Amino acid sequence: MTRIVQIVPYMGPGTGVAGVAFHLDQQLRALGADVERFTFIDAQRRRGTRRWPRGKMFARIRGGWDMVWFSTIGTRRAGEFLANRPDAITITHNNVLVGDIYVNHGLLLASMRARGRSFWGIYRNPVHVFIYLRDRIRYRGRTHRAVVCLSESDAADLRATYGAVRPKIAVIPNGVDLDLFRPPTPDERDAARAELKLGTEERVAVFVGHEFSRKGLSFAIQGLSHAPSVLLLVIGGNDDIIAEAHAEAKEHGVGDRVLFLGPRRPPVPFLHASDFFVLPSAYEANALVVLEALAAGLPAIVTPVGFAPEAVVDGVNGFLVERDARAVGERMEQLANLDDAELAAWSRRARESVESYGWRGIAQRYLELAEQLQAERERGVPGHPVAKAGG
Incomplete structure (x- = not known):
């Protein structure tokens, strides 16, 4: 032994x-x-x-x-x-x-x-x-x-x-914990959205990270200007950086489409309430949260840092983008404009891509x-x- x-x-x-x-x-x-x-x-x-x-x-x-x-x-x-x-x-x-x-x-x-x-x-x-x-x-x-x-x-x-x-x-x-992080059932998705007072029609992106600057939250917030169909959930942060990010969202005219939820563990219910994941990070050694999002069936819009280029196949289970607000926003809008059947196919591919991890x-x-x-x-x-x- x-x-x-x-x-x-x-x-x-x-x-x-x-x-x-x-x-x-x-x-x-x-x-x-x-x-x-x-x-x-x-x-x-x-x-x-x-x-x-x-x-x-x-x-x-x-x-x-x-x-x-x-x-x-x-x-x-x-x-x-x-x-x-x-x-x-x-x-x-x-x-x-x-x-x-x-x-x-x-x-x-x-x-x-x-x-x-x-x-x-x-x-x-x-x-x-x-x-x-x-x-x-x-x-x-x-x-x-x-x-x-x-x-x-x-x-x-x-x-x-x-x-x-x-x-x-x-x-x-x-x-990744494949039992904890998995696609939601329809009832789980409805319950998660109801908890956040979201309807069934909104297209929701989720960002998870405590270091907003390194993780690139600004690019996701400013990207909403190029993604008019998208709501953004933000998990993580502390009072000071949340206040700064909220001010930035209002400055760019998207404050009503960003919901700051603060630190939440585990983030599973919020992944269940979302349609895709976004993380325009400057640096990652691995970014475990990318694997967790994919395992939960969320296509991932991420920068090609850390393990992301090895996990995300551009155009298959997500998109690899530069740290650029327009690039991030256009990919969010592209996923938001998919119909339910198309988005479900992306979700299946996201889950399948990490089942070996x-x-x-x-x-x-x-x-x-x-x-x-x-x-x-x-x-x-x-x-x-x-x-x-x-x-």
Whole structure:
């Protein structure tokens, strides 16, 4: 039986890194692996509690402090934890600098460059400098034996950012919960729309994301000027950026066609109320939400970043567009003008396109990589570059 430890700041159902680790935990167990976890909470058990003042500024400071703490003290405590499990293969998600496999959930510097940030705009923040130096050690040194990138473009960004990456690189995308994210029944769709006070005739686009700027919400909002038949649901954000986006929608004369719903988990009812999905993002390592939308039967209008070009076939289960309001809007209007039978055909193709990305199959690929590293360890063979793991 393969023994696996996952190191992750937090683990739990939902989206993001915590959700990825949670699904892997469940499915690796189902595949027969002996799985443990080491989280920020586990590392913190010997740490004195610190009371932080309330407020958004202090919340950001605390987030940065916790990241630095888990990267440094957490690394030492994770190493102590692993020392008692010498036979385990470790999968590390974020921050900690130990583990056989590191899962690259995104590159801060690549993300900021994609948004047009200058060198000074990136490095004037000491936290960004810390992350760059930490991850240079991670990728150029002997910390890990393998790095999992979530897409081919993510692997290319990694090499472009850090040069010669010493660990072997495996490309394994995120998975999707095909039972939770599925096309709605007619009754589920009607109930979801009734909850939002929507009629049966409106064509509804949905945007899901917390970082409105990076995720390209402005292009979707301004795109409504070129998509007069479309209503836009916006899931995510916080009070400040929602207020800014609402002001932008009113400025462009589309305020009455944008409904801001704030953070909602899970987003399933809102996907059920919608006809298609839009995400004109500047940068993604994978964009799990794209897989979730497709699994829910929503054609996706997305930019060709991250895993999107590998999941979306232009004109088949969605559209690949530039970060341009007219381009986004015209594709939204094109889907809005389809009749019900045509839109249903797009929905079927969207669902079919991701049915091979269930979490069980993705976990199997991680298990195969772990078993490969275990065999190399037993033979005393050093790591060597590979392009992919598990197909």
